[in-house]
Amino acid sequence: MKALIVGENNTIALTEMAEPHAGDGEVRVKLKAAAVNKRDYWISAGKYPGIVPGVVLGSDGAGVVDETGAGVRKTWLHKAVIINPNINWGPNPAVQGKTYTILGMPTHGTFAGYVVVKADRLQPMPTHLTFDEAAALPLAALTAYRACFFHGQVNAGMKVLVSGFGGGVAHFAFMFARAAGAAVAITSGHERNLVKAKEMGATHAFNYRQQNWIETASMQAGGFDLIIDSAGGDPFNDLIHLLNPAGKIVFYGASNGLPTHLDLYRLFWKQGTIQGSTMGNDEEFKAMVAFVEKHQITPLISRRYPFAQVENAIKEMQKAGLPGKTIVVF
Secondary structure (H helix, E strand, O other), rough: EEEEEHHHHHHHHEOOOOOOOOOEEEEEEEEEEEEHHHHHHHHHHOOOOOOOOOOOOOEEEEEEEEEEEEOOOOOOOOOEEEOOOEEEOOOOOOOOOOOEEEOOEEOOOOOEEEEEEEEHEEOOOOOOOOOOHHHHHHHHHHHHHHHHHHOOOOOOOOOOEOOOOOOOHHHHHHHHHOOOOOOEEEEEOHOOOOOOOHOOOOOEEOOOOOOHHHHHHHHHOOOEEEEEOOOOOHHHHHHHHHHEEEEEEEOOOOOOOOOOOOOOOHHHOEEEEEEEOOOOOOOHHHHHHHHHHHHOOOOOOOEEEEEEHHHHHHHHHHHHOOOEEEEOOO
């Protein structure tokens, strides 16, 4: 089968390799679609810890179970499934353990014709989704779900701001918070994304590239109870400015790097909270899938590639795009 392998010096290339087979407690999934994440790009650029040559990349996938190992219920055979990318979260639901890893590094992932995983990593695919849409869920939707509900405690009537609406996690956070009844605003540096967000029900859409956008946001929205961010950097202080008293900023990334200073004066006077977040535990994965089904949430897909072009799909992750996920189709 063809598989996207990490080589020496972090090169990536489609390579022919033997088809895997399910062992004890395992299943083999024939992939129909897989999603690309920034994680894949950072690995390909050599900017991710613990890179192991010879590993198949890819954390997200949807497909059909075509082989079961010993001890696995045969009822999984021929089922359409999505894969929980968590490996060894650990016993504490509040934080991942020291041996926690994610599918696709250092274990073989979903950028291949087949992937073998433990049977307890499977969830039935939501029936309202296509394989392409279901493949978009695992890593990004789980990250968004934890940010919204474990840390953010989103509920009806809350005022929420999601920054960087063009990102995969951000668009899930926006949809999840709206489904929970919150009034949700977004930021983006691209006008087309502002238009899309308004079409999808955003209360406000602010272009952070515009001068004085903070003042505009303050006048129009008045402040936010929860802000979900992935950028960090010096603009993080703008978010503190927009935080309501006793509000919280949940951040799951720092693509802009570290802020050169942090407005601690404003933060403590507002009695605000800054909370880091990443991925989510196995129970949250199940809850996320159930939430998607209950509210009939359909992920946005910004780009589709045939699997033969997966290398290009990963390279394109460094560019800003439309909100949603990049998908490769088998």
